Amino acid sequence: MCKDPRNDQELVSEFLRGNEDTLQELIVRHERKIFTSIYLLVKDRDLANDIFQETFIKVIKTLRSGNYNEEGKFLSWVLRISHNLVIDHFRSLKRMPMVYDTDEYSVFDTIPLEDTNIEDKMIAEQIQTTVRALIEQLPYDQREVVIMRHFANMSFKEIADATGVSINTSLGRMRYALINLRKLIQEKQLVLSM
């Protein structure tokens, strides 16, 4: 499938002019980062799908109401919406998941792989599943920074502002996240090479 050459802002403008197809392109373009970031916070696939849908319903309503003014930062904006919905969800349960709580995980859909070799494909899928499981084991504040930096492409300054902490705290959380991931890999004696 050919990649649509239009940038996010152009697609948004087209959508607002009534071209519904551009919404599909925006979703296809960003759904993996958005869905994964939700999933890694709530750690439940059905719930993540519910919040993913809720996020885009809110996106559609906000776009159509004319209140979107995040030129060039569509993905970051959508991720902020999804993140707020995740927080709302935990508030409704009256708890925030500050520590990881389970070592079980399911097998999820994985990204389409270009490898034609079946063995390579299986190894890559196994690595994806394993890495996700490792990220899920990180404490909430570290997972949050990982998601914002890797999937929302936010700078550490932006993350610090968004989470209400200093930039040094954001950097420290990321460093601990990376160290903890390495530690988990070593503890489980995993061989992860792509």
Place this chain on the structure above:
Amino acid sequence: MNETITLNHLVLYLYNETELTESVMVQKAIDQNEEIAEEFYSMAAARDLIDHSLMHASKSSINSILSYATLTAPLHKKAIA
């Protein structure tokens, strides 16, 4: 750790968020200090793995969103007309 290089500098450099002069300083520290190099490459390996963890939303979720957009489109078109 080097006098002028902090662990936070390493993280910023890892994610390409250092200024040019800082980048030169950090890279020099990595080249000259085994402890710093080990820390940096260990973090780099973990960082690279994270990007391989992406997963898909369900097709039914995506279809529901697209259906919602289509069903509510006439109202929007009426509003902007």
